[in-house]
Amino acid sequence: MRQTRREILPGVMMTCLQTDKFKTGLLSVNLLTRLSRETAAKNALIPSVLRRGTVSCPDMDAMAARLDSLYGARLEPAVRKKGEIQCVGFWADFVDEAWLPEGEGGLLEQIAALLGETLLAPNTRGGLLLPQYVDSEREKLLEDIRARVNDKISYSRYRMTELMCPAEDYAVDVLGTEEEAEAVGYVALTRHYRALLASSPVEVFYCGAADPERAQRAVRDALAALPRGELDMDLGTDIRMNRVEEGPRTFTDVMDVTQGKLAIGYRLGAAMEEPDMAALRVMNAVFGGGVSSKLFMNVREKLSLCYFASSGVDLVKGVMAVISGIEAADYDKALAEIGRQLQAVQDGDITDEELASAKRGLVNDLLSAADSAGALEAFWLEQNILGLEYGPEELAAFVEDVTREDVVKAASGIGCDMVYFLRGSEVDEDAED
Amino acid sequence: MQRIDWPAIGETLYTAKLPNGLPIFVVPKPGYRKSFACYMTNYGGADRRFTLAGERKDTPAGVAHYLEHKMFDMPEGNALMALEAAGANANAFTSEAETCYHFTCTERFDENLRTLLRFVSTPYYTQESVDKERGIISQEIRMYEDDPDDQVYMALMRLLFAHNPLRDDVAGTVESIQEITPQVLYDCHKVFYHPSNMALCVVGNADPEAVERAAREILTPESAPLPGRDYGPDETPEPVETRSERVMEVSAPLFLGGLKLGPAAKGPEGQRERLTAGLALRCLYGRSSPAYLDLYDKGLLNATFGCGAEYAAGQGYVLFGGESKDPQAAYDALLAAAEAVGQKGFDTALFDRQKKAAYGAQIRVLGDFRSLGVSLAEGCFAGCQPLDSFRELSAITCDDASAWVREHVVPSRAALSVVRPK
Numbered sequence: 001m002r003q004t005r006r007e008i009l010p011g012v013m014m015t016c017l018q019t020d021k022f023k024t025g026l027l028s029v030n031l032l033t034r035l036s037r038e039t040a041a042k043n044a045l046i047p048s049v050l051r052r053g054t055v056s057c058p059d060m061d062a063m064a065a066r067l068d069s070l071y072g073a074r075l076e077p078a079v080r081k082k083g084e085i086q087c088v089g090f091w092a093d094f095v096d097e098a099w100l101p102e103g104e105g106g107l108l109e110q111i112a113a114l115l116g117e118t119l120l121a122p123n124t125r126g127g128l129l130l131p132q133y134v135d136s137e138r139e140k141l142l143e144d145i146r147a148r149v150n151d152k153i154s155y156s157r158y159r160m161t162e163l164m165c166p167a168e169d170y171a172v173d174v175l176g177t178e179e180e181a182e183a184v185g186y187v188a189l190t191r192h193y194r195a196l197l198a199s200s201p202v203e204v205f206y207c208g209a210a211d212p213e214r215a216q217r218a219v220r221d222a223l224a225a226l227p228r229g230e231l232d233m234d235l236g237t238d239i240r241m242n243r244v245e246e247g248p249r250t251f252t253d254v255m256d257v258t259q260g261k262l263a264i265g266y267r268l269g270a271a272m273e274e275p276d277m278a279a280l281r282v283m284n285a286v287f288g289g290g291v292s293s294k295l296f297m298n299v300r301e302k303l304s305l306c307y308f309a310s311s312g313v314d315l316v317k318g319v320m321a322v323i324s325g326i327e328a329a330d331y332d333k334a335l336a337e338i339g340r341q342l343q344a345v346q347d348g349d350i351t352d353e354e355l356a357s358a359k360r361g362l363v364n365d366l367l368s369a370a371d372s373a374g375a376l377e378a379f380w381l382e383q384n385i386l387g388l389e390y391g392p393e394e395l396a397a398f399v400e401d402v403t404r405e406d407v408v409k410a411a412s413g414i415g416c417d418m419v420y421f422l423r424g425s426e427v428d429e430d431a432e433d
Numbered sequence: 434m435q436r437i438d439w440p441a442i443g444e445t446l447y448t449a450k451l452p453n454g455l456p457i458f459v460v461p462k463p464g465y466r467k468s469f470a471c472y473m474t475n476y477g478g479a480d481r482r483f484t485l486a487g488e489r490k491d492t493p494a495g496v497a498h499y500l501e502h503k504m505f506d507m508p509e510g511n512a513l514m515a516l517e518a519a520g521a522n523a524n525a526f527t528s529e530a531e532t533c534y535h536f537t538c539t540e541r542f543d544e545n546l547r548t549l550l551r552f553v554s555t556p557y558y559t560q561e562s563v564d565k566e567r568g569i570i571s572q573e574i575r576m577y578e579d580d581p582d583d584q585v586y587m588a589l590m591r592l593l594f595a596h597n598p599l600r601d602d603v604a605g606t607v608e609s610i611q612e613i614t615p616q617v618l619y620d621c622h623k624v625f626y627h628p629s630n631m632a633l634c635v636v637g638n639a640d641p642e643a644v645e646r647a648a649r650e651i652l653t654p655e656s657a658p659l660p661g662r663d664y665g666p667d668e669t670p671e672p673v674e675t676r677s678e679r680v681m682e683v684s685a686p687l688f689l690g691g692l693k694l695g696p697a698a699k700g701p702e703g704q705r706e707r708l709t710a711g712l713a714l715r716c717l718y719g720r721s722s723p724a725y726l727d728l729y730d731k732g733l734l735n736a737t738f739g740c741g742a743e744y745a746a747g748q749g750y751v752l753f754g755g756e757s758k759d760p761q762a763a764y765d766a767l768l769a770a771a772e773a774v775g776q777k778g779f780d781t782a783l784f785d786r787q788k789k790a791a792y793g794a795q796i797r798v799l800g801d802f803r804s805l806g807v808s809l810a811e812g813c814f815a816g817c818q819p820l821d822s823f824r825e826l827s828a829i830t831c832d833d834a835s836a837w838v839r840e841h842v843v844p845s846r847a848a849l850s851v852v853r854p855k
Contacts, residue, residue, distance in 0.1 A: 147684045292514050371467045
């Protein structure tokens with residue numbers, strides 16, 4: 001796999017991975033902007049509105065017909081949160097030319113052009129985004145924001161983050177708030193869209209069989225009309241080292257659910273000063289990353305307290321989250337056991353098998369990522385935002401070298417900052433035992 | 434092993450059938466480091482009544498899923514841990530029709546494959562371990578009880594089917610799993626986990642001969658008769674009831690429409706039927722169908738909408754649904770769109786575009802090792818070869834798709850399940 005990275009237009013960086021092992025190509029374009037309560041919903045709305053219609057495909061029917069005739073190519077809005085940066089744009093995937101039945105060519109150029117047109121030449125009237133498109137997509141965004149509550153696991157994680165980081169942009173959900181979304185009108189959104197285009201650094205990613213020069217040319221042509229103003233190059237994420245108060249804060253929501261969801265937020269602390277990404281990943285894997293982790297082995301297998309208990313780290317922000325589904329009556333037991341397992345990691349109470357298993361699992365995940373265009377795209381977007389230049393294979397090699405001492409060091413400064421519990425409304429008789 | 438090539442899509446398959454009855458499929462993927470393997474039994478949550486040595490057995494709801502949890506127990510420890518320690522990412526799933534054990538790894542493939550074959554063919558259940566699992570599975574069931582997607586689906590199955598065990602949740606209920614004993618698990622393992630009732634599929638960086646060798650060395654050489662299954666009395670073409678509604682903690686109403694397709698055909702005929710259904714549904718309710726786009730524009734559907742034809746426990750059925758502020762209006766409009774197609778047929782330009790798009794979707798599956806591996810096993814159980822579907826797809830005509838809609842997407846076969854917010 002040949003990798004190149006180049007600035008193809010001012011403030012537009014393009015990462016190309018050339019390989020013929022995939023039968024489909026992947027192209028994504030991401031505008032990077034600061035995640036904030038005031039703009040997150042507007043930013044999230046923009047790609048959905050743009051996707052409704054362009055100058056040459058003015059409505060969804062025309063867009064759909066165009067994509068279907070390009071052998072079912074997909075062009076979808078992508079709105080992601082990386083630390084305190086919101087990444088807004090589109091991703092496309094399409095059959096590689098070698099596998100088109102009639103040997104048709106030029107699919108990459110056609111997809112790049114359609115992506116560029118969707119981003120830069122929407123269907124407008126008098127220079128403004130169409131009010132009916134904005135109204136319709138705003139309603140759908142509001143539905144999505146309200147639907148957060150439907151998945152109790154991700155809702156618990158969202159609520160925990162919001163409560164843990166009240167004064168940090170990180171608390172903002174990638175879709176923004178209901179209040180902001182409700183207030184968006186088409187005139188203001190058009191103005192915001194133009195400003196976003198002009199001020200955002202752009203990350204482009206291509207993975208497929210075409211050589212990088214051809215892919216760069218296709219994207220440069222497609223984005224030729226991108227307005228470039230003063231770019232916001234100071235984008236970044238504020239890493240808070242310590243918890244907000246002296247001890248962990250707690251909060252409970254009551255809803256009509258049968259199973260409680262426990263979500264615990266931690267600050268990674270001192271380890272984020274000069275983060276050893278490989279050691280932090282191994283630490284998370286040992287603690288709660290997989291089926292041989294301490295959380296799975298003890299909270300689930302040994303004590304049968306839950307169906308799932310796992311941890312995840314956000315290395316851009318320097319935080320860790322533990323999520324577990326438990327009976328409300330087991331709250332104290334589960335909380336104590338999770339704390340005990342974290343303490344064991346911090347004390348270096350880690351068996352050779354636990355360390356080796358965690359490393360094997362991570363290495364396998366990283367090497368598998370190199371076999372998936374979608375996983376490579378997500379990996380490189382994060383690396384590029386963090387300013388890191390190594391690929392998944394190199395990171396896998398770093399993981400191999402992580403020692404128990406590295407893990408202990410990575411875990412040493414971890415502090416629990418927020419304990420959030422979502423529980424059912426009925427009083428549980430067993431809880432009195 | 435027999436080698437079959439599909440040069441047009443750049444794929445090669447190696448296949449063999451062992452004397453014990455086990456079919457093996459290997460699709461090598463040059464240039465990849467990872468390999469996917471699945472060992473799958475043609476046994477799922479709906480296979481509750483069967484014949485064992487001439488004796489009829491009726492098992493509680495949830496046994497197939499309970500077995501899935503307990504299969505990982507080995508006399509020397511937990512197989513999941515062994516696989517993870519050897520660098521494999523392993524898991525399992527149980528559906529109405531099948532139980533699948535699978536892993537992906539980038540190193541020590543042969544060792545992991547042997548672990549997979551060994552643990553799935555070794556029943557090892559003690560009263561203590563079976564009792565202990567009950568707590569974990571109860572929590573899992575409780576989790577589904579809070580999941581609106583799961584609840585809207587189960588309510589629909591109960592509308593559609595009068596007797597078929599598709600009516601019951603694959604995991605069973607907290608009550609039904611109380612009846613599961615080690616003996617029940619041993620009986621079901623004996624009947625359904627014999628290699629003749631299973632399939633072994635590998636996709637990726639693997640040597641076909643080594644896969645066959647591992648299976649020969651580890652699995653029993655004896656063959657066995659296939660189990661007799663009983664899904665209850667014949668189903669009527671119509672649903673039992675046509676409306677269900679319940680209230681849950683959700684933000685917006687959620688709906689799932691269903692259509693009964695009747696008994697599912699097997700073999701190449703069944704494959705053609707399924708491909709026709711898939712293409713017809715893509716034209717009728719897919720993301721670029723006139724019906725979806727119209728309802729999206731009217732605000733009655735959003736991107737959560739999806740549809741597809743399913744085949745399990747001897748039955749075919751269509752599911753279509755998502756969030757909607759007015760489920761009844763969306764459902765009525767979707768059925769009305771089908772009626773219009775039934776009368777006029779699909780527009781040929783639309784059909785031709787959708788066929789191109791369906792081709793692209795099939796190509797995409799080739800890069801998804803898990804989907805490809807699982808589809809090879811499912812194809813084997815259904816008596817067909819999924820890699821032939823590229824050729825089969827091109828033979829389906831616009832008239833075929835229109836006729837399928839005319840016959841199957843009719844109000845008398847349909848039912849609607851809704852979950853509403855408080």
